[in-house]
Amino acid sequence: MSASQSAVRSRAEAVKVSRTFDWMILFVMFFIVLGGYHIHYMLTGGDWDFWTDWKDRRLWVTVAPIVSITFPAAVQACAWYRYRLPFGAVVCVLGLLLGEWINRYLNFWGWTYFPVNFCFPSNLIPGAIVLDGILLLGGSMTLTAVVGGLAWGLLFYPGNWPIIAPLHVPVEYNGMMMTLADLQGYNYVRTGTPEYIRMVEKGTLRTFGKDVAPVSAFFSGFVSIIIYFLWHFFGRWFASTDFISGENL
Amino acid sequence: MAAISESVKADAAEAPLLNKKNMFAGAALYVVFYAWVRWYEGIYGWSAGLDSFAPEFETYWMNFLYIEMVAEIVVASVLWGYIWKTRDRKVLSITPREELRRHFTHWIWLVMYGIAVYYGASYFTEQDGTWHQTIVRDTDFTPSHIIEFYLAYPIYIITGVASLLYAKTRLPAYQQGLPLQYLVAVIGPFMILPNVGLNEWGHTFWFMEELFVAPLHYGFVFFGWATLGVLGIVNIEVASLSKLLKKDLA
Numbered sequence: 265m266s267a268s269q270s271a272v273r274s275r276a277e278a279v280k281v282s283r284t285f286d287w288m289i290l291f292v293m294f295f296i297v298l299g300g301y302h303i304h305y306m307l308t309g310g311d312w313d314f315w316t317d318w319k320d321r322r323l324w325v326t327v328a329p330i331v332s333i334t335f336p337a338a339v340q341a342c343a344w345y346r347y348r349l350p351f352g353a354v355v356c357v358l359g360l361l362l363g364e365w366i367n368r369y370l371n372f373w374g375w376t377y378f379p380v381n382f383c384f385p386s387n388l389i390p391g392a393i394v395l396d397g398i399l400l401l402g403g404s405m406t407l408t409a410v411v412g413g414l415a416w417g418l419l420f421y422p423g424n425w426p427i428i429a430p431l432h433v434p435v436e437y438n439g440m441m442m443t444l445a446d447l448q449g450y451n452y453v454r455t456g457t458p459e460y461i462r463m464v465e466k467g468t469l470r471t472f473g474k475d476v477a478p479v480s481a482f483f484s485g486f487v488s489i490i491i492y493f494l495w496h497f498f499g500r501w502f503a504s505t506d507f508i509s510g511e512n513l
Numbered sequence: 514m515a516a517i518s519e520s521v522k523a524d525a526a527e528a529p530l531l532n533k534k535n536m537f538a539g540a541a542l543y544v545v546f547y548a549w550v551r552w553y554e555g556i557y558g559w560s561a562g563l564d565s566f567a568p569e570f571e572t573y574w575m576n577f578l579y580i581e582m583v584a585e586i587v588v589a590s591v592l593w594g595y596i597w598k599t600r601d602r603k604v605l606s607i608t609p610r611e612e613l614r615r616h617f618t619h620w621i622w623l624v625m626y627g628i629a630v631y632y633g634a635s636y637f638t639e640q641d642g643t644w645h646q647t648i649v650r651d652t653d654f655t656p657s658h659i660i661e662f663y664l665a666y667p668i669y670i671i672t673g674v675a676s677l678l679y680a681k682t683r684l685p686a687y688q689q690g691l692p693l694q695y696l697v698a699v700i701g702p703f704m705i706l707p708n709v710g711l712n713e714w715g716h717t718f719w720f721m722e723e724l725f726v727a728p729l730h731y732g733f734v735f736f737g738w739a740t741l742g743v744l745g746i747v748n749i750e751v752a753s754l755s756k757l758l759k760k761d762l763a
Binding site: 269270271272274275277278279281282284285288289291292293294295296297298299300302303304306307308309310311314335338339342346363364366367370371372374375376378383454455456457458459498499502503504505506507508509510 | 530531551554555558608609610612613616617620623624626627628630631633634635636638639640642643644645646647649689690691692693694696697698702705722723724725726730731733734737738739740741742743744745747748749750751752754757758760761762
């Protein structure tokens with residue numbers, strides 16, 4: 265190959281080729297990251313994400329942010345540090361939500377007939393915007409981990425509150441006090457129902473009522489900071505361009 | 514003038530850099546095929562997929578399993594064999610334009626891999642969650658498993674390996690060795706399939722229906738992380754495309 269030869273015929277063609285690759289790269293990254301992020305999220309926090317009765321004030325608030333900050337941190341580590349693209353977290357979360365919404369409509373409702381207002385996914389968009397915004401404005405991984413990670417945990421519950429609040433209204437049913445979400449679960453018994461009874465809204469803090477959600481969100485933010493650091497370095501490793509020789513296999 | 518006419522003729526005869534027809538046909542193939550699969554699940558999941566001891570289960574589900582396994586082995590052998598057999602033995606001496614064309618073809622393969630990973634890891638895996646929260650299984654080969662584990666996963670494995678083979682046999686950028694993150698992005702999700710062995714063993718041994726986030730499923734999570742190897746692939750590609758286009762874009 266001659267170094268003087270050109271791959272394109274004109275500057276216009278070079279620009280067109282470059283733009284076409286941009287779109288193809290975005291498409292491929294979006295769907296492959298969607299697949300990986302979704303299988304990770306559904307198998308580490310899925311039960312809390314699937315059903316409204318699991319979306320309680322304690323474990324949902326604790327678990328969902330901790331397990332969901334992973335892929336955004338890793339993709340930011342590549343998108344920002346290599347290309348100065350400040351949308352790694354939002355792209356991940358949009359992918360995850362697309363995968364989840366398609367599933368909840370076509371499969372949870374379309375195949376097994378759970379109503380969509382019982383199995384809609386959690387909203388992660390506010391935390392993702394803040395995570396990307398802090399990285400864009402601060403340009404620092406440490407700042408993003410500490411401030412962004414904490415915000416990721418703290419914003420989760422308020423970000424979902426307008427959606428979940430109507431289902432946390434108390435109702436009395438057969439002499440029992442429960443939430444509307446609990447009543448939904450009571451009417452749609454699943455194989456996970458026994459575990460729900462064992463895990464959802466248990467613990468001594470619950471006795472004191474209103475403090476459960478903020479305490480859980482604060483704890484979640486703390487762990488999210490640590491997970492962000494860890495996954496940032498995972499992201500850097502995954503973004504490496506090393507080659508190995510066949511002898512090493 | 515004659516020289517210009519020759520050049521114009523040559524351009525017209527030349528294959529396009531990006532064969533959009535192939536790309537959209539490939540994408541349509543996956544989408545239409547999986548739409549048909551979803552229709553089949555909807556009809557025969559409820560009517561023939563609830564009791565594995567029923568004769569209709571054998572007819573509609575076990576036969577589906579046998580057919581898909583044979584088809585996958587045949588497709589994988591033919592496709593991988595073809596890509597390897599037709600490899601370019603003088604890959605380092607191709608022209609920059611041919612290299613660019615091959616990068617586009619490589620990205621068509623990656624687009625197919627993206628679609629296949631979406632269906633395997635997202636669509637059919639979460640679908641399995643809702644099926645097993647609804648139907649208590651009496652076999653490892655449930656309708657959702659027959660589609661998820663033994664159809665959607667092999668399809669993304671076949672596509673991913675084909676993509677890697679294409680890059681390795683036709684692109685100069687991949688001649689300096691084996692691209693680590695490409696191997697991670699293809700072999701990691703591949704390992705989800707052998708991990709099905711652990712999954713089915715665990716489901717057979719314990720009653721594991723109650724929690725989708727049960728530790729038994731963490732093998733899928735770990736190997737799912739490997740999809741992030743796509744970041745490394747993108748970086749290798751961007752570096753080699755920059756080399757090809759840099760002076761024209763400057």
